[in-house]
Amino acid sequence: MNINTNLSSLIVQSSLKSATKGLNTAIERMTTGFRINNARDNAANFSISTSMSTKISAYEVAEENASMGLDLVNTASGALDQMSDKLSRLRALQEQANNGTYGPDSIKAIRQEADAIVDEIERLYNTTEYNGIKLFVGTEKNQGTADLIVKVSPRDVSAMTALADVDEAASLTSGTYSISSADELAKLAKMTNAGLIGKNTEFVLANDIDLSAYSSGAGWTPIGNKTNAFQGTFDGNGYIISNLYINNPNGEGALFWGNVSAKIKNLGLENINVSAKNATGLINEANSIYNCYVTGDVESLEKNNAGWSPGLMAQSVNNVEYCYSKGSIYGYDIAAGLVGVVDTISNSYSTADASIDRWARQPSFGDASGLVSTVQGSIENCFATGDVYAEARGFGAGLVSHMNGQLMKNCYSTGTVTRANVYTGSLVGYASGTTFENCYALSNITGGTSGTAGAFCAGGSSLTAVNSFYLNSFDTSGIAAFGQGGTVTNCQSYNGGVPFTADDLKPPVEDDKDYAELYFQVGTSSSESSRVSCSIAFSMNGLNSLRKIEDKDNLARIDEMIRTVSAKQTEFGSTQNRLESALEEISVQYENLLSSRSTFRDADIAEESSAYIRNQILQQASATLLATANQTPSIALQLL
Secondary structure, eight states: SSSSSSSSHHHHHHHHHHHHHHHHHHHHHHHHOOOOHHHHHHHHHHHHHHOOOOOHHHHHHHHHHHHHHHHHHHHHHHHHHHHHHHHHHHHHHHHEEEESSHHHHHHHHHHHHHHHEEEHHHHHEEEEEHTTTEEEEEOOOOOSSSOOOOOOOOOOOOTTTEESSTTTOOOOOEEEEEEOHHHHHHHHHHHHTOEEEEEEEEEOOOOOOOOGGOOOBBBBOOOOOOSBOOSSEEEEEEEEEEEEEEEEEEEEEEEEEOTTTOOEEEEEEEEEEEEEEESSSSSSEEEEEEEEEEEEEEEEEOOOOOOOOOBBBEEEEEESSOOOOEEEEEEEEESSSSSSEEEEEOOOOOOOOEETTTTTSTTTTTTSSSSEESSSSEEEEEOOOOOOOOSSSSEEESSEEOOOEEEEEEEEEEOOOOOOOOOOSSSSEEESSSSESSSEOOEEEEEEEOOOOEESSEEEOOOOOSOEEEHHHHHHHHHSBTTTTOOOEEEEOOOSOOOGGGGGSSSSSOEEEEEOOOOESSSSSSSSSEEEEEEEOOOOSSSSGOOOTTTTTTTHHHHHHHHHHHHHHHHEEEEEHHHHHHHHHHHHHHHHHHHEEEEHHHHHHHHHHHHHHHHHHHHHHHHHHHHHHHHHHGGGGOOO
């Protein structure tokens, strides 16, 4: 018999601990419902179970993502359905307007409903959203500062040679160079005037330039002269050159002095003040001017014509497109709101006032016009709203003084024309062999009864007006459609608003927004297979042009917009199918993972309750026997 070591007690204590541990395990499993609660229960299965739990949580989020994505696409699709219905109604109205059996009041009513439909489509396009996200409207691109008709995303000039790094005595025959400062622009003028700049060169603005430093004395020296004209390409890159000042009564005045090879594009020229014998704003002569504008004042002092036809932007250009001017132009004999002489011009306008000197020595000569002095070819989608002052001189016109081309289409003028003593036209002064199609002669003619006046054209021959309109006040004031006769087909008086504005000149193919794809995360990984993409946002550029209910070509524009909306509806339908399929797949994967995890981790409550009772009985028995075992050493006292 041992006193120091009670082996019976130790045996019972071990059994008690084991029973208590088993009892605690059973309690934990029954209260949590899990057979594996920590890694010590089963390290391998615990790892597998944890991985499955992570995937299950991921699929729960993916299911919510897919459901929200489907709701978003359904919202967008519902708005498109409304747009499609309204475009169908607009098309029906356009077909009515094209019929030719409707009078002015009926056309006005059709136009009012068409305007309301376009307004509603525009509202749906701009306001449809889901969870704070504008669905159809794209995000603004990084653009230059110039307020151009066609918005420009500036070119990267980092790889270009800076003109500041070029030797001023070097001859440049080709290459592209960046210009970042007024000093560099002045360097270009110095090199051009020295005959060092070839026609295969291009110069690109890197930022806005302020020419205020050249505002004293004669001011700015033009880039080019009569001996060495600028003949390269100048890309404004969406930026602005401001505060051009020139005071040269006996010489030339313009930012550029070019020739027929010069090309200017994407440039804003703001707040100019130019006064010279031969003066204009941007350039005297060029091959083309694209997407530019000029604001400010020009005074050209050349007398007795002398081959000089000043415009606020330019004197003579082959082609002008997407350009405009604001301010005033004064010419001794000739003045035009935008350009003096042009071959073809389109999508351009002027709000500038144009005036000539009434006291000049040749009262039967000279002309003032709202947009162009002479058009040699065609003019389309243009307008002028400035006042024209040609009192006691030869010609005055709200839009064009001399129309030598074959076609004027979709054009109008609204400014007041002060009557000239030879020809005064609300739209054109004198033309030969010209057809006026869908044009609006809305410039009021004031200032007496001298000379010949006309709505579409005052003087000329072989003239035709088709589907065009003129101020209804001309009917009572005795101003005919053509001052010297012409053919009029489906033309009528008009007292409505302007047929289109500057916003409508923006080309539908150009856009100032990005329409990035929207991604729906419908899987559990970062791979492409876990994403569904859809271009929810889209462009409706040209929507305002659908208001031109009097233009028979408008039907084609409406059809194009219907095709755009229809294509987007098809795309949305495909995305809806993919998201619904993704939801079904997620549901299957989710259920399978739950079942598999249950096999690994969930407790069998019947089994655990049996273990609980067993261990509870063992614990109670061990406790009773431990008390007995602890009394065994005391028996030794009976031997003493």
